[in-house]
Amino acid sequence: MAGALLARTLARPSFEAAFAAPAYLRAMLAFEAALAEAEAAEGLIPAASAKAIEAACASVTFDVDALVAEAKRNATLVVPFVNALRAEVAKQSSGAAKDAHFGSTTQDVLDTASVLCLKSCLEEADRSLEAAIRGLARRAREHRATPTLGRTLMQPAIPMTAGLKLARWAVALAHDRTRLADLQAAGLAVQLGGAVGALEALGAKGPAVRHRVAMRLGLADAPAWHVHRNAWIALLDGIAQLVVTIGKIGRDLSLASQPEVGEMRESPPRGDVGLSSAMPHKRNPAGCVHALAAATRMPGLVATVHAAAIVEHERALGAWQAELAVLPDIASCLGSAIDFLEIVGESLVVDAQRMQENLEKYGAPGTRASSACEPATDELLATLAPYLS
Amino acid sequence: MAGALLARTLARPSFEAAFAAPAYLRAMLAFEAALAEAEAAEGLIPAASAKAIEAACASVTFDVDALVAEAKRNATLVVPFVNALRAEVAKQSSGAAKDAHFGSTTQDVLDTASVLCLKSCLEEADRSLEAAIRGLARRAREHRATPTLGRTLMQPAIPMTAGLKLARWAVALAHDRTRLADLQAAGLAVQLGGAVGALEALGAKGPAVRHRVAMRLGLADAPAWHVHRNAWIALLDGIAQLVVTIGKIGRDLSLASQPEVGEMRESPPRGDVGLSSAMPHKRNPAGCVHALAAATRMPGLVATVHAAAIVEHERALGAWQAELAVLPDIASCLGSAIDFLEIVGESLVVDAQRMQENLEKYGAPGTRASSACEPATDELLATLAPYLS
Amino acid sequence: MAGALLARTLARPSFEAAFAAPAYLRAMLAFEAALAEAEAAEGLIPAASAKAIEAACASVTFDVDALVAEAKRNATLVVPFVNALRAEVAKQSSGAAKDAHFGSTTQDVLDTASVLCLKSCLEEADRSLEAAIRGLARRAREHRATPTLGRTLMQPAIPMTAGLKLARWAVALAHDRTRLADLQAAGLAVQLGGAVGALEALGAKGPAVRHRVAMRLGLADAPAWHVHRNAWIALLDGIAQLVVTIGKIGRDLSLASQPEVGEMRESPPRGDVGLSSAMPHKRNPAGCVHALAAATRMPGLVATVHAAAIVEHERALGAWQAELAVLPDIASCLGSAIDFLEIVGESLVVDAQRMQENLEKYGAPGTRASSACEPATDELLATLAPYLS
């Protein structure tokens, strides 16, 4: 069964793939394999079991439709998943089957798998983000002295420079990038807690096992965060903040792209981009659509994540499941926003002549020269130095 | 490319299928075929063209991945879709190709297709809803005099009856069902307006064409609603209200299912439902998970739909696209809620003895007999008469 | 203690007053007086008691700060309110004191008072709305043949008419107005249910008492809706839809008001409106600020209302209280939007010459004449006939 067609036309394919069955099941298996290895290393299960489990994680295949149907019945994907995994383990070693998933629970598997899938998206986003910041920083420096009309409340204010406008975009993105890196350090943590989050089945070895799993998976180690999820939510909020920054850039660009303004465009006109189904002559700012659609969706998703954090006791009934369900949508919005940013970073068109014309036509008489903006621009460009090398 | 795995484990498969590529493309083709037939009937395109277009709508196939990629580039699915359709028409009649999609635009196709896909979900939901109301109404009548403890602010209040509680659920669902029927009458309307919603390419025949398309597709006829979407939004709000009603039932039931309370369960214990991956003895209220996860997600989706209605000029840049993208999620939440309701309607367990015990143990001394609730119960049962026949 | 200063600068004073202590306490007293009268008429309390209660409702005064402090401690305003009311009754008739509030509960008083306060806002909004629709409908008729550039995705599309654009605004508002009237008929209902909503203290006379209270207060009569609030939520959603319509008008107008576009303004420039604190020459579209700030806030409020509907048992712990708390914010957003609409309805400036210039400059070559839009415009003007008389 495919995802919804229209949502797919907004999505970044690699981010969509990150949460689809093949990748998500691989992430679940990575957790189980890491868990078995760690438990064997700590003497909690036989080394032979770990070996058999690891092999089974590599060889097991799933009937995804059947898995989904059974997951629905139990309101957890992990029951049929573990059954299938244990059956695969049993093919090699019947005794080892019970050792798979030992000491763990549904939430451990799903939270960790979700973290792993989001991590891959964030790594990819970071590369694009860095490139886009570089592109914008260079354009900002280039237009350091290009006069343009500043606008407030959608009315002409006073002159400023294109460089200041672009430097602000770049600095905002750079701040978001730095913050996201910090948030990932805490938010991309392994989840391992067992039935009530106390690692009770692993005894004194619990923390050591958890640490090993975290190391193998490249995640942070942290006590069970199954019911107090704020490090994770802070990361999701941080993603939303980046999407908002990109949405603001999209808003600015869509306003500047109006032909009556004509000061910027997301890219030079191309024959095959931004086509209209009714008007062959028209070129739509297709990238801005992606940025603004993502920014329009994100606040509702953030609201859901926060609402879903009011969980009951040691595992939520409904709320946590809602959070898991919207995570791919959050990634999808990030993907759309990044797609737009790649366009802007590479091919933004700045029309300095049109800026000058608008300034003369709509600027208030007697306003100060835009050169007054250069100190502010330089202050920002200085913080962009790492992107201007 | 599949949809996100975890979201699928919460989804109702038929609702998920309704918005996936095969069904969604069929709905788009249904619009194009209806449009061609209507335009031919009004003399705007040759009858032969309509015939060729109709045949092409039946025979055309799509490379969905290529379609999605091109849709992404243009921020509209309709450009590559119409290109493929015209190519298929041209196989039969090269002259007819240009007549496909005549006078229409992206938004006409996507809005109408979205309406058609949602319509199929709502029809299915209505059947389940009716059955569930019947089931609950019968249980309400059956427990008309069963005493139970009323609870406010999660503390014992005074005695009431199980029948009153169940009748309220049923009446709330019945109201929502009636309201949804009304909202569908206005909200499931054809979209046909052309480039700026004025049907300008169809001249004086525009409204007649639109009416024919509406009739053929079984939709309401209405002037273009591309930028003022409140009849549609009211329908989506109405769906959200139903999900909220079901979420409240899920909340009540999850509270009543606590073994310390033990007054109701969504269904008798079964060997294969509600399993836990960590605790073999445990039976989770799996249906409540679906209801409450859906109810947790819905407010954020409603917020997105309302935010997306602030559109620019004659077609939005970003906002409308965001609305289209979340529609399948709204349907998905409805599907989860309906899945839960089917369980409750069929197999709700009411433990009158446990209710009596709790009443004796936790009820305030000297409170009135629950028989005082019978007039209120009867008032509700009277409105449920159509469901009690 | 005053409300937050900045929120007040966006608010419509009469709507703000509607929920402030004096008006809100009057509404609570109106409920208690109506209840006493109805209970006396049905023989549930002595006529003398009703008389004393009615007199006390007219004479009682409150120490609002003390009331608020005690309300906070009990998480209900009604306990100290009823204590004060009973003390006032007792001044006249010590025996009558216990008859005040008889058979009622916190939620009855607060829901009914909230309904009454919102009702006064809606009545006022309706008058402004009708006037604004009349104003816009007239301008639409006047500009029925004024050519202007249609714009989609913030790019020029094809020519249309200013009349069509304005008629769409007017029709959308007229639809919302009609829908709101319907929603009020059901949603502005008395709340009377007693401890668990069963009117159990009133016995067989319960529904008759409730009916009398509804009649006296000018509200709809309905069985207790304390825990299933969808008729009420539908009304709040309907208000949100109106605010969204107005927000879309504000967005269009703010785009048209850019001097580079210059096709419309919310009002002719005036010396004392839209001033800037930094730039004396500037005139900001102050009305649009109100419309768009309201439309930006509303989706989050709607989300809260929907989330707050997942209530526990026979009265919510937290959720219902959250709904009550945001109701004045919803009214406030409506007030801001109505304020904007009054400006637009009275003094909208349409610059037909600038529209023609933009059309010539930015319109696609060879596009059809805007006269093609007249049928669509006339279809809309026909539905506006009641506003054009």
Added chain:
Amino acid sequence: MAGALLARTLARPSFEAAFAAPAYLRAMLAFEAALAEAEAAEGLIPAASAKAIEAACASVTFDVDALVAEAKRNATLVVPFVNALRAEVAKQSSGAAKDAHFGSTTQDVLDTASVLCLKSCLEEADRSLEAAIRGLARRAREHRATPTLGRTLMQPAIPMTAGLKLARWAVALAHDRTRLADLQAAGLAVQLGGAVGALEALGAKGPAVRHRVAMRLGLADAPAWHVHRNAWIALLDGIAQLVVTIGKIGRDLSLASQPEVGEMRESPPRGDVGLSSAMPHKRNPAGCVHALAAATRMPGLVATVHAAAIVEHERALGAWQAELAVLPDIASCLGSAIDFLEIVGESLVVDAQRMQENLEKYGAPGTRASSACEPATDELLATLAPYLS
């Protein structure tokens, strides 16, 4: 004009006062006084002007209703505010009047004043938070070995300890507290940018002036953040995360307070707290109402803040104003949550005997002893060491 009565019954009075006219105007004046002093120190205005402005900031009084009315007309409070301030300055020195507000703009004053008002709330919240964490940490240590039933999906899972549950609450709060401190360091920054955020009126002295203003007001110094507000939004998100943590504690406590469970209560029963208007015998968990009402409202507020960040050009039309308007609501939710936390930190009742009984009655047969939870508990208690001294 007072604020909405019902919202006041949920509010923390000091937080409500922080955004009401007297305090908010004081904060605006503090900004203007600091600005004048800084500009004089940098030689941009005469020292005598600064002195006169500082004096006027201390002596000026406002007709708040007139201020609000004029603010509404211009969609900015700062125009009438500055007019009044300059008139006051002129009383002492007519020449100095024009130097007031020099180089600044509406957004500078309002953002900085909002930051100052929120800062005072956060400082107060931090003190209560620290005390509550101390209280909970002590209770956690005290109940380190108290067995209780762990519950997942609202069903009994396996035994754990009360200490683990309480330690989790305390650790989550402690994490939030640390994170909030970090977020404040960046998010509580002065806003000073002038017309388009470039400090253009201050020339090369701009950054030095801004730094001086920041120092005097005790705020962070940062380049103008008028249109890229993510450090500020991150702080608001952080507040929301704290409210969510407290909401989760409220949810747990309300579930534990059900008499059928009876394991915890927010405080011992008192004669004057949690009264019901209909049922004299009843004691409602009034603190939980505040916590859960706040947590129910917060996601919608967060959604608004994120949506409001998509601003146009150099100052938003509508969006920024919406953010400012909801800030007091965010503070209000924080206040309610803190109020609850103070109760819990001081007087939480833990009923170890009832926990034991429930464990015996509802615990699964053969589950491990709760002593298995001690390592996990100790891991958490170790991180609470600073609160246990």
